[in-house]
Amino acid sequence: MEERKRALSGIKPTGNLTLGNYIGALREFKKFQDDYETFIFIADLHALTLPIEPSFLKNNTKDIVAFYLAAGLDPQKTTIFLQSDVSAHAELNSILINFLYMGELSRMTQFKEKSQKLNHEAIGVGLFAYPVLMASDILLYNADIVPVGDDQTQHVELTRDLVHRFNERYKKEVFIMPKAVKPKVGSRIMSLSDPTRKMSKSDPKGDIFLKDDINIIRKKIMSAVTDTGHEIKYDPENKPGISNLLTIYASLSDITIEEAENKFKDITQYGEFKKTVADKVIEVIEPFQQRYKEILNSGVIDQVLSEGAKRASYIANKTLRKVKKTVGLYLHE
Numbered sequence: 001m002e003e004r005k006r007a008l009s010g011i012k013p014t015g016n017l018t019l020g021n022y023i024g025a026l027r028e029f030k031k032f033q034d035d036y037e038t039f040i041f042i043a044d045l046h047a048l049t050l051p052i053e054p055s056f057l058k059n060n061t062k063d064i065v066a067f068y069l070a071a072g073l074d075p076q077k078t079t080i081f082l083q084s085d086v087s088a089h090a091e092l093n094s095i096l097i098n099f100l101y102m103g104e105l106s107r108m109t110q111f112k113e114k115s116q117k118l119n120h121e122a123i124g125v126g127l128f129a130y131p132v133l134m135a136s137d138i139l140l141y142n143a144d145i146v147p148v149g150d151d152q153t154q155h156v157e158l159t160r161d162l163v164h165r166f167n168e169r170y171k172k173e174v175f176i177m178p179k180a181v182k183p184k185v186g187s188r189i190m191s192l193s194d195p196t197r198k199m200s201k202s203d204p205k206g207d208i209f210l211k212d213d214i215n216i217i218r219k220k221i222m223s224a225v226t227d228t229g230h231e232i233k234y235d236p237e238n239k240p241g242i243s244n245l246l247t248i249y250a251s252l253s254d255i256t257i258e259e260a261e262n263k264f265k266d267i268t269q270y271g272e273f274k275k276t277v278a279d280k281v282i283e284v285i286e287p288f289q290q291r292y293k294e295i296l297n298s299g300v301i302d303q304v305l306s307e308g309a310k311r312a313s314y315i316a317n318k319t320l321r322k323v324k325k326t327v328g329l330y331l332h333e
């Protein structure tokens with residue numbers, strides 16, 4: 001029997017999940033679990049790359065598992081696990097860290113953005129080496145596809161460079177080439193208060209949080225920044241606010257941007273448009289929040305994680321052994 005292809009992705013538990021995380025990542029994940037062998041994890045080691053309160057990290061982690069399940073991930077089909085539960089991630093990281101270069105890592109947009117806010121002397125090595133650990137995550141499972149939002153595709157590209165370099169060096173196909181897969185619509189949801197910047201959970205400004213009260217969600221959308229015109233048109237350059245709301249609407253309605261534009265072509269009041277967008281967001285998020293609460297109260301999370309860790313470890317350790325052998329580390333009984 002031909003082996004199924006693999007899909008892998010993760011979210012780091014650095015804060016409350018946003019509508020951007022939902023549209024760019026979370027809601028995409030379950031689309032793969034029927035056709036791919038799917039691995040979805042919590043990138044908790046990555047969350048340590050910037051200072052974080054232990055209890056906050058722990059709560060965020062549990063929350064994300066509940067959100068994964070609420071979004072329709074089925075633990076029978078998808079291996080759900082914590083990165084820190086599978087020690088092979090840290091081990092492969094310490095091998096692969098020798099295969100990426102300072103120059104490459106310093107050019108990563110995420111590193112540049114996050115380190116810019118810090119004093120140069122206090123930029124953590126982990127923040128700098130973030131993409132090495134991410135490459136380890138992907139390569140341990142020989143993932144064919146990596147569903148991510150726009151901001152993570154650069155890291156997947158770097159992983160591809162690493163695969164090429166590693167396989168060339170050892171003259172064999174140790175790793176297979178992964179590919180980033182972005183959602184058709186909504187790979188970069190912008191802040192509602194400043195639609196020129198990405199909606200981001202660790203630096204929230206104009207974010208919609210998945211845990212926000214429904215009335216707050218409506219309020220946030222109704223007061224989203226737009227422009228002075230009155231046309232509902234997709235034009236990210238000149239109408240970033242309207243374009244962002246159109247994207248949110250199209251994505252959650254499973255239609256194209258053009259179809260969304262067409263739906264609103266006779267509307268000339270931004271207020272009316274915003275109300276329809278808010279209704280759509282609430283229609284999707286309200287039952288999702290309900291499922292999330294039920295899951296948190298059901299006590300299934302620990303079991304899902306312990307089974308996930310076992311399955312993930314088995315596969316990850318197989319790859320790790322292969323890599324150790326390849327580079328000349330001595331394996332013995």
Ligand code: ATP
Pocket residue numbers: 010011012013014015018020021022023024025026147148149150151152186187188189190198199200201202203
């Ligand atoms: P942080 O603020 O801590 O950097 P984040 O909100 O950017 O976090 P991540 O954990 O880095 O979220 O991302 C999880 C997934 O969600 C990734 O696949 C990422 O590409 C996607 N994602 C994050 N923000 C957005 C957004 N605004 N629009 C679409 N996708 C997003």
Ligand code: LTN
Pocket residue numbers: 008009010011012043046133134137138146147148152155
């Ligand atoms: N860097 C990702 C989280 C992440 C990830 C991965 C995503 C860590 N390892 C491997 C896909 C594949 C982010 O969302 N910030």
